[in-house]
Amino acid sequence: MTKIDRRTVIKGLTGAAALAPAMSHHAFAQAGGKVVIGTWGGDYARLLTKNIDEPILKPKGIEIVQDQAGDAPRRAKMTAEKRLPRGTVDVQGLSAANMFEMNEAGVVEQLDYSKIPNAKNLLPTMKYPYGVGHIYSGNVVIYNPKLITPAPTGFKDWLNPKWGDKIGFIDIQYQSIFIAASMAATGGKDMNDLDKAKEVLMAVKKAGGRVYPTNEAFAAAMKNEEIGISAIWKARVVQWQNAGIPCEAVSPVEGIPAYVSGFVIQKNAPNKDNAYAYLNAMLEKAPQEAFAVDMGYNGTVTGLNVAPDLQKRIGFTPEEEKRLKDLDYAFLAKNDSAMKEWWDKVFKA
Structure with a gap:
């Protein structure tokens, strides 16, 4: 079992960007179109719509379609579609464990982080070769x-x-x-x-x-x-x-x-450019802060403005951080x- 030293991560927020690889500095252009997001239903789906889809992507002309189901049937669907030239879903919301599993199954994209400008602010522990951590608890x-x-x-x-x-x-x-x-x-x-x-x-x-x-x-x-x-x-x-x-x-x-919820891009995603746009949008500071308020999860990027009393409730003490596994x-x-x-x-x- 590997301990996560969250105290080090949290204390080092302002310097985390320096640990990320060099990122492209060009503006992330959007050209409309559609993106299909595989996600759980309920509160999580609602808050994705509220904090990411409506305020960030729809104004850019991107239509967001949610494919709501439990993670097990969505993972089965990803595997079943493996040999198709074009799958039916672009981005899948999964736990870190299931992101790992789907990467082992060979059905997810190895990410090009130059296409995710906001990843320059991503905590190093939330950056996977095959997926991006969205929130953690x-x-x-x-x-x-x-x-x-x-x-x-x-x-x-x-x-x-x-x-x-x-x-x-x-x-x-x-x-x-x-x-x-x-x-x-x-x-x-x-x-x-x-x-x-x-x-x-x-x-x-x-x-x-x-x-x-x-x-x-x-x-x-x-x-x-x-x-x-x-x-x-x-x-x-x-x-x-x-x-x-x-x-x-x-x-x-x-x-x-530890629990990390994140997103992967299917290898045969039909709308891959907009899939990258979605990952970039979810790392904007505004939706990251909103998920802390609306859902009580810790954000995965640096420089967030979370009220101290809320941070105390959703985070962990230095002693508890040592017990995170x-x-x-x-x-x-x-x-x-x-x-x-x-x-x-x-x-x-």
Whole structure:
């Protein structure tokens, strides 16, 4: 497991641009046309429209079409279209783990950063040869203090069968659930022990743990106190607190798995120039700041103007930054199908 030294990253924001390769200084010209964006639905899709599509790209004459679906069917679609000269989607929104997986599958473009002028401000840790980090956060325990006492300290406390049907899971977060369960079973020593993770999860299943299909369905269950404890990205906790949902966040003692959401360009994208335009637009300061406000995620470019009180809520303390852990993307890519099959056919059965 590799630790991400976010303290160094955050303290070095103003100098990060110097670490990026030389960029083209010419203006990024637009010529209209269309771009198809593969993304999750719900809040994320809505905020892409609000903060990127409407204010930046549509005034330049670019039509944005969203292909909304979970990441698993979109990845399957990318693979199925691999041999086509022209695919049906230009840009795909994926987690860092899934960006890695799709790069290994040979279906994504190796990026030409000279076509993304705003990448000169990109944090070095968010710059991949095959994708661009858009926003990041960390996986934390979320709980309702009214229902869960004493306050949990980590993943082991979340996955304690004593909470019974007050334990919640989000279906689309199965990978992060496996990681948390492995860390709970090993005291944070191993993120990839699938056998021990399954033991932990089956004990919770027998105790009455509930699975919700989407983030929004889970939020509704938290709001009406149907459930009281789970794990989610810290950004989501902030978003739900803003919506009046009774919840608090705890950074797990076992370690904080990092979450990066980013974008890749399909190798056979039919509108490749506009795909690059989209990546450039998402790195503008205005939408990056807006996602911090609207969604509680940390931005991936330097020089953002985020209110100190908000930064305190969405970010991490220096001690917590030391506990941020990058994921083993190669392991997740190799085992994703098996994890999803067990999750669907055994845990959810």
